[in-house]
Amino acid sequence: MAKTEKRPSRAEQKARRPQEILEAAFEEFTAKGYAATRVEDVAARLGVTKGTIYLYFPTKEVLFEEMFRHMSTPFKDVLASVGTFQGSYANRLRALLLLAYEKIPNDRKTRELLRLTLSDGTRFPDIVDRHFDEFIAPLVAAVRALVEEGVSAGEFRRGAAANYPDVVASSILHVAVWRLMFADRRPLDGPAFIEAHFDLALNGLLQRS
Amino acid sequence: MAKTEKRPSRAEQKARRPQEILEAAFEEFTAKGYAATRVEDVAARLGVTKGTIYLYFPTKEVLFEEMFRHMSTPFKDVLASVGTFQGSYANRLRALLLLAYEKIPNDRKTRELLRLTLSDGTRFPDIVDRHFDEFIAPLVAAVRALVEEGVSAGEFRRGAAANYPDVVASSILHVAVWRLMFADRRPLDGPAFIEAHFDLALNGLLQRS
Amino acid sequence: MAKTEKRPSRAEQKARRPQEILEAAFEEFTAKGYAATRVEDVAARLGVTKGTIYLYFPTKEVLFEEMFRHMSTPFKDVLASVGTFQGSYANRLRALLLLAYEKIPNDRKTRELLRLTLSDGTRFPDIVDRHFDEFIAPLVAAVRALVEEGVSAGEFRRGAAANYPDVVASSILHVAVWRLMFADRRPLDGPAFIEAHFDLALNGLLQRS
Amino acid sequence: MAKTEKRPSRAEQKARRPQEILEAAFEEFTAKGYAATRVEDVAARLGVTKGTIYLYFPTKEVLFEEMFRHMSTPFKDVLASVGTFQGSYANRLRALLLLAYEKIPNDRKTRELLRLTLSDGTRFPDIVDRHFDEFIAPLVAAVRALVEEGVSAGEFRRGAAANYPDVVASSILHVAVWRLMFADRRPLDGPAFIEAHFDLALNGLLQRS
DNA sequence: TATGAATGAGCTTTCATTCAT
DNA sequence: CATGAATGAAAGCTCATTCAT
Incomplete structure (x- = not known):
């Protein structure tokens, strides 16, 4: 031993x-x-x-x-669990976005690969496609699926936002870029930001009573 | 002649x-x-x-x-006009965000400088600060001011989103990064995206009846 | 006017x-x-x-x-006056050397051209010959003439020094090189040095009583 | 093997x-x-x-x-042996100067470093000081010491030359500069020059009978 | 006469890549 | 496997020289 x-x-x-x-x-x-x-x-x-x-x-x-x-760690796999989510669509969406926050702006690896994609994508076109296939497409697809289900279920409003799910997830990218740019020089209050994001997105999506 | x-x-x-x-x-x-x-x-x-x-x-x-x-063309100056906006706060916010879309993701100069800030900010720390002072800070400040006024006027909800205005503007950055990354390879439907953004943000902010 | x-x-x-x-x-x-x-x-x-x-x-x-x-100002001309010198050979030699001190180490132009001759003589072989013809040869010739006359007249000793007049004049070069090298950082007491030179050279040349 | x-x-x-x-x-x-x-x-x-x-x-x-x-090979070390010299001060001085001739104008390394000191001393001030400390100062000090002892012993004359020992050694520099300047184009008869130097210097220093 | 923008050859320095040990 | 000396093809920068104005 x-x-x-x-x-x-x-x-x-x-x-x-x-x-x-x-x-x-x-x-x-x-x-x-x-x-x-x-x-x-x-x-x-x-x-x-x-x-x-x-x-x-x-x-x-x-x-x-x-x-x-x-x-570049697989994000698709993580998203697979979305299918198992329970509860209201609002809560499912919240859970999904939380996963994305963890995997994209809060994960140093993913975040830095985003930087490389932006800075050296010209020289390495592959990484751009890879980045799209690995992160963007699955996330957008998952959000879209959830939102569409929520709309069908009558929980979410029908409307422009529901048709363009990127907009629901875009704050995630904002945090990633912020961190890449400012690192510790201008720290961002992650939990508060996420809370605000949920507040805005869910209120924006939910059926008005 | x-x-x-x-x-x-x-x-x-x-x-x-x-x-x-x-x-x-x-x-x-x-x-x-x-x-x-x-x-x-x-x-x-x-x-x-x-x-x-x-x-x-x-x-x-x-x-x-x-x-x-x-x-780097001055964005602050553009924002100065915000003070003269009339009408509902929803409309004023819409106009402000439209300005930002024009000046950040739709303006090739600004968009590309964002790329440089991300890729070479390490070597040129000045440009990071410059970028913050020139674009981020004024935009966030303008959004915050408008949202706070809208809240005071009873038009916007009080809530997490209202406290963290970055979240309201974050879709703008999303478009910029998307264009930098994919250029014409995966075109983004600008007007539809903006429409979705407004739909989500305004519904998210407005007082629920 | x-x-x-x-x-x-x-x-x-x-x-x-x-x-x-x-x-x-x-x-x-x-x-x-x-x-x-x-x-x-x-x-x-x-x-x-x-x-x-x-x-x-x-x-x-x-x-x-x-x-x-x-x-490069003509040194030959200056030396022409040597023929008119009067008095003892010791005094004539003294006067000649004084002329040489004035024209070589004490004259900034000549002194600096000496530096160039040493540093860039490889690239400009002409200036080496020029320097020889202009300064070295005439001076040595003048010293030699005077010393030989002094020997003939019985005032100077016959001997090795009399045969190699460079040695009589060599202190002059020493001062020039010293000044080129140290400039004001290690100033050289010109008059004292010259006095020592005359003391040594004349005592070295004069017939021992 | x-x-x-x-x-x-x-x-x-x-x-x-x-x-x-x-x-x-x-x-x-x-x-x-x-x-x-x-x-x-x-x-x-x-x-x-x-x-x-x-x-x-x-x-x-x-x-x-x-x-x-x-x-730049150490000249100081060589000079250390001066203390062990025996015989008349004239002979000791002769031996010392001979050492200096070997180490300065006859040693290609030292000679060429002198050229560099003159030509590039402006750009590399260190080498000037180094040259002084390594060659000039020790040589002058050694000559001075020997001359002073010779004066004390009554062998050398008191006088200006004895007070300014550079003048006794200056012919050495003359040979170095000559060689740097003319190389083989105007060869200098080393032994004859040295003989003339000793003849002049010793006669110039010795007590007149 | 004088200017100074422009050139192009050349120099110092860097670095991906190779290969003998 | 690993080393690190060596290479050679650049890349940043300089400067003598030219020439349109």
Whole structure:
């Protein structure tokens, strides 16, 4: 029982290398952008040398792309649970948006990948599509489904907002961008913001009595 | 009448140069980001050589900073007109948000500067503050003022949304980010989105009968 | 009569230009050496622009060469007066060396041209020869002539020093190099040094009683 | 025994590199001066490329400074042996000056560093001080000490020359400058010059019988 | 005559990539 | 596996020189 969870064996260490590199690459690329990041910086963060990086990834571009893929955690899966939600549609929508807040602006990985998508999307068109398929489309689809069901059930108003569900979720992006831009320099009161968002969105959607 | 509008004289050319350069720089920097843009690209866009750029701007960094300053058109001034708005607070808010849509996601300059702020804000902290002071703060302040007046007048509900006006305006940022990210690849139906936004926000804010 | 000696007329101004340029070039070239001096620096010192320099001198190299020629004042002429010296050979030698001190280490022009000869002689072999012909050879010849006459007259000892007159004059170069190297940071007591030089040289040369 | 003295191993090569570079830099910088030397010239002399130089030295300026430090061999140490000299003060002084001739004008390294001190001392003030502390000050101090002892012992005359020992040593600088300036184009008969120097200096210093 | 905008060749420095050890 | 010395292709910046005004 002694050696359990001790430092990894050489073999384990080796197996872990690629992931370590991708994680180090994430830190560097998100901090400085693709062009301004040097392969050596990534290596230095791991305490290895440039050559080692090239042992696992053939070029800086591939490193970037694989890092992006590795760090973008599946949001679709999370959304799968939406189907199991119970209660009023208002509460279901609230729960869904809460999930999105957790996964997008509050999750550093997702948030920083959004930055990369905006800054280096020109050079890596794939990541833009990926970002859309991974985050935007599923979220919008889930919101739309819920809103439509709520409308059918007579809980939500029919109207422009119901037809364009992005607008219901757009505050989420606002928080993400705010955090990317200001970090700790202008902290944002997350819970209060979310509360205001729910207040506005649900009042905006609910049938007027 | 003959020679009017011929090629500019030497003096005219010179007077125009700095602006031409700043505008070319805007195109290049926004297309590729600071690090990936070469001074020579900016020059080539104007049909001149690198050296010419350095005749007007001492370093690439200064070129970037002055470009940013030159291209960020005052939003505060636009907002000044808000005070003159008439009619219901709902309409006034609608007019205010429309102004913001025009000036932020629909104005290519502002939109692209937002991208730069996100991608190169780390290297140029000034532009982050500038962006905040120039766009975010005035807009939030204007929305807050209007909402508070609307609440006082009994037209708007008191509530979380009224206390956190960012949430009312956040869809604007959503459109900006969407356009930056997808450009023409996934066009966004602007008018429909705006309509949905107003529908949601005003229903969310108005006193329930 | 009032305006006599007032500011020069345009024609005079023009006629003076080349010299002004050469003098400005002297300041710049001696301060930074040939390679590190920019033509624009020379122009700026005169309050004109680069183009003006090229109106008078076709290239930077020619400017340098002509500057060198222009600033190297004839030492030979000065030495001509040596033939008229009277009195003991010791006194004549003293007078000759004093002339050399005035013309070489104490004359800023000559001193600085010595620096250029050492630093840029590789690129401009002419100036080395020029320096030799203009300063070294005449001085050594004059010293040699005087010493030989002094020996013939029985006033100076025959001996190694008399055969190699450079050694008699070498302290002069020492002062020049010292001043070039240390300028005002380690001032050299000129009169005391010269006195010591005469003391040593004359005692070294005079017949032992 | 076979492979001994074959091409150096990677490790040996690496250990040697910095010195190789400094020596190549010495050749280039002394031949053309700081400004006119290209880092690529230094590299080419070693058969490597520019990049290699920057692997060892961060900037051209640092390369120059470290080269200067590396090539200036301690003169002070040599002078330490002066204290052990025996015999007449004339002979001791002769021995001391001979040491100085060996170390300053006859040693190519020292001689060329003198050239750099004169040509690039403005840009690198440190090397001027270094040159003073390393060569000038110790030499003058040693001469002074010996002369003073010789005066105390009654062997040397009291007088101006004894008070200003630079003058006794100044011929040494003369030879250095001559060689820097004329190299092989006007060779200087070293031994004869030195003989003349001793003849003059000792006769100039010794008590007149 | 004088200007100064513009050029283009060249220099310093950087960095992705390779490869012998 | 890992290293890190070396490369070479840029990229930022400079400056002698030109030329339209």
